[in-house]
Amino acid sequence: MKRTLHTAGALLAAGGLLATSACGGSSGNESGGKTTVTVMTWESNATNQLIDKALAGFQDPDITVKRIDTPNGNYGDKLASLTQAKKLPDLFWCGNDTELQYTGQGLLTDWSDKLSGSGSGDFTTSSFVPTAMKNWKTADGKIGGVPSLMNTYGIWYDIDAFKAAGIPVPTAGWTWDEMYAAADKLHKKGAKYGLVADAMTALDGPFSASLYSLSAGGAPFADSVHQPTEVTADATYTEGVGKLVAGIKSGAVAPPGYDISSQQSLFAAGEIPMLWSGQWLAAGFLTDKPKIKYGFAPLPQVDKAATLYDAVGICTPSYTKNADATFKVLSYLDSTVWTKVLPDSPVAVPAYTAAQDAYFDALDKAGLTTVASTVKADLDAPLTMGVRFTTQWASQSNDLITAYWPDILQGKKPLSDLQTMTDKINDVIKSNG
Numbered sequence: 001m002k003r004t005l006h007t008a009g010a011l012l013a014a015g016g017l018l019a020t021s022a023c024g025g026s027s028g029n030e031s032g033g034k035t036t037v038t039v040m041t042w043e044s045n046a047t048n049q050l051i052d053k054a055l056a057g058f059q060d061p062d063i064t065v066k067r068i069d070t071p072n073g074n075y076g077d078k079l080a081s082l083t084q085a086k087k088l089p090d091l092f093w094c095g096n097d098t099e100l101q102y103t104g105q106g107l108l109t110d111w112s113d114k115l116s117g118s119g120s121g122d123f124t125t126s127s128f129v130p131t132a133m134k135n136w137k138t139a140d141g142k143i144g145g146v147p148s149l150m151n152t153y154g155i156w157y158d159i160d161a162f163k164a165a166g167i168p169v170p171t172a173g174w175t176w177d178e179m180y181a182a183a184d185k186l187h188k189k190g191a192k193y194g195l196v197a198d199a200m201t202a203l204d205g206p207f208s209a210s211l212y213s214l215s216a217g218g219a220p221f222a223d224s225v226h227q228p229t230e231v232t233a234d235a236t237y238t239e240g241v242g243k244l245v246a247g248i249k250s251g252a253v254a255p256p257g258y259d260i261s262s263q264q265s266l267f268a269a270g271e272i273p274m275l276w277s278g279q280w281l282a283a284g285f286l287t288d289k290p291k292i293k294y295g296f297a298p299l300p301q302v303d304k305a306a307t308l309y310d311a312v313g314i315c316t317p318s319y320t321k322n323a324d325a326t327f328k329v330l331s332y333l334d335s336t337v338w339t340k341v342l343p344d345s346p347v348a349v350p351a352y353t354a355a356q357d358a359y360f361d362a363l364d365k366a367g368l369t370t371v372a373s374t375v376k377a378d379l380d381a382p383l384t385m386g387v388r389f390t391t392q393w394a395s396q397s398n399d400l401i402t403a404y405w406p407d408i409l410q411g412k413k414p415l416s417d418l419q420t421m422t423d424k425i426n427d428v429i430k431s432n433g
Helices: 045-057 072-085 096-104 130-134 159-165 176-188 205-215 235-250 263-268 281-288 323-334 336-341 353-366 369-380 394-409 417-431
Strands: 019-021 035-040 063-068 091-095 145-151 153-158 274-278 294-298 306-315 383-386
Touching: 035 072, 035 323, 045 063, 045 336, 063 323, 072 091, 091 096, 091 323, 096 145, 096 306, 130 145, 130 306, 145 323, 153 159, 153 306, 153 369, 159 176, 176 235, 176 274, 205 235, 205 306, 205 383, 205 394, 235 394, 235 417, 263 274, 263 281, 281 353, 294 369, 306 323, 323 336, 336 353, 353 369, 394 417
Parallel strands: 019 063, 035 063, 035 091, 306 383
Antiparallel strands: 091 306, 145 306, 153 274, 153 294
């Protein structure tokens, strides 16, 4: 599973199979008058098998569901080619940024009327976690897809490493200073890095790092990731970045450019004592059985709890031939399927609230109490920040972040260049406003 959810990953999202197709296309009629609804996922074969089994409970004599086989490592290329050819399936996995951008371009079916409650039973906007649904709406209220699973973020920690270093394990309410102090002590006790946190050192870093400022009552990096009017690097934000710079300089925190491809396995092997990542690692740990005792704590805070929000979902192209049939399958995928899939693979909490018990029950059964409590704390956090811009011009901002952020964190550019970076991004926002 990737932390950046606009890419293909092992994050579960509901999909289905009654028959398998090798090509794209939108819903149509088979002989006998049945409507075919096509589905494309970014899942692994093992996950698709779970989803296929769950879809056996979908029974509508007038609808057949066909899943398109797509290599999960090549999902982005497949999506791009089908988009260009106008052969997108009726339901396809999508990130929040893809949904907003495609909806803005008129490429997706707008479900806002059906989700308002008219003719959709219990499957309405009020059936979802408010933050997730709010962020799937465009500025003019259109909804080109529905959120399916939510990512929550925290710190995975090696219990034995903390005990050996004489450090209390992280708990809800712990502070940024405590996190950096722990990272420093773990580093001095022999860990190559006490903390690996690519969420703060990579391209999305300015957003994650702004949780420090947000928690302390300062301004977040961006006033919105969907409809931003400005980005800011105020004194509190700069203070927080300064602490990160100091941690990298001391060797306590892994620097920009650190190879994260094996960070999950290194943590499981006891070589990384603290890892900033998401709840999705839990499902893999249940399968791979790490040699260490581990826990999962909420992200640190200054005063109030602050966390990141992110959700993947399921989108529908504007040219779907039978919207009513597609919506029936969509509602089944995003609700009922989760109660069947999550007990075997508790990878993420559903955005559809009625399906959440299946996720938390699976965590409790597996003894992952710290994962369950941290996910619940994230869902209840009073302050949230998006993980990246979802705008059409996001790549322009990314180029500027790439030019400044890594050098600032490594001391190659001064902290004052945070203002230079934000000024340039604000110019981009104004030129695209």
